[in-house]
Amino acid sequence: MPPLRVLLASSEVAPFAKTGGLADVTAALTRYLHKAGHEPRIVLPLYKRVRTSGIPLEPVQGLQEIPMQCGDRRLTWSAWSSPLPKSEARAWFIRCPDLYEREGIYATDGDEHLRFAFLTRVALESCQYTRWAPDVVHVHDWHTALAPLYLRTVYGWDKLFAKTRTLLTLHNNAYQGNFPIHVLRELNLENERKLLWQEDVKNGMVSFLKSGITYATAISTVSRTYAKEIQGDELGMGLQGMLKDRDDHLFGILNGVDYDVWNPATDTRVPHRYTPDDLSGKARMKAALLKRMELPATERAPVLGIVSRLTAQKGFDLLHDSLAVFLQREDIRIVVQGSGEERYEKYFEWLANAFPTKVAYRKAYDEDLAHWIEAGSDMFLMPSRFEPCGLNQMYSLKYGTAPIVRRTGGLADTVSDWNPRTGEGTGFVFDAFDANALAKAIESALRTWRDPVQWRRLQQNGMATDYSWERQILKYVELYKKLPNL
């Protein structure tokens, strides 16, 4: 079978533009598809932060200063490319200062619909201008979810796409790209109202994500459990009906981990390295982390780490009722890095002020510190309300840092509850979304911690897990190959 040509389009690709796991996943997909001998082409905006980051950028020949009509607006784009780190693949950046020369990746200027529909159209037009026929157009979340609809409307005439199939990966259904219907004009979809979700049209709305779910050849989510959960009322977020209808085209493929980047034996972002057989480097990492966070040194007290976007999804509401009690009662340390919604930032600021010798909070986004926290903590807290996959718990396992997680989405699929009788299990898992259930899981972790033999076994179980991309990429390729028959 010849190599597959896969066009990927995403609002985030690591390390260039990242707010969360989406960026890690789109970068890894590209890197590992290329490694496996396929031909991926990944397209993202040339955000201001990318342009000014100092990465080498080369113009893509034949793709310079190309005009595109978007309703009444005439925009111009060019493609620039740069190597994807640790790969021979290159990423393509779309330059269009009118849309992308802003402070952040996402904006609140009232033209998000155009910023990402434009990216989607340019991705497809870049194929046309280079006469490059993709076997698969693989799009991610709402931002690029219009691609399947564009392929059957605006670009439906072009034989180049005759054999092209589409895959929409849902990383997070909480964000659906819902806009007032008048944006259709700028999207060049004004005449396609009949193809949209009619209930939305009646309400004067258009949803990018719903259009993707309707027209993609297949849909995937980033864990099997989340694929099931989103067909139910609790986590369907209004999409459950349409997802159930497409059940036979809905697949769950767990994200992988890039163990070139996240491996305690080789991690160059931290000062001390270690292996499952010799954890002395982890003890040194713990000391280094506490020092960096200006907390008193201790070997005896366990360190609980958190690295996260601070949004309601991540379940930190549960901490309000439980964490302060533990901090008063127990000798523990808590190290938190994250930013997001103000109420959670305020909560962690308050916690750090209330327990200055036990809690340190950094309202920052710092990749190095994320590695330090994974390596230097003993436990890692992810009490998520929902979690399509989650990457940090998989990193934690590899770093011998026991995850404390709620049984939801990818957390349920990757962490198994510690069983002291059999010595099986990799972390501490609780079910109900309530503070009591979380408190019990933390208690169970602290109890296990006090028994060094058990703790070591638990760590080794975790460090032996393998969620590598080498494995997961095969599942994507298998699905890509299936698309023509779906």
Ligand code: ADP
């Ligand atoms: P989500 O995509 O929902 O945010 P994931 O667990 O899939 O959750 O991925 C989060 C990714 O973002 C991880 O690579 C994590 O290390 C990183 N991350 C999140 N917040 C921060 C932060 N404040 N600083 C550094 N990295 C962060």
Ligand code: GLC
């Ligand atoms: C989303 C989800 C997270 C997942 C990531 C990458 O942001 O919240 O669970 O790991 O996408 O797929």
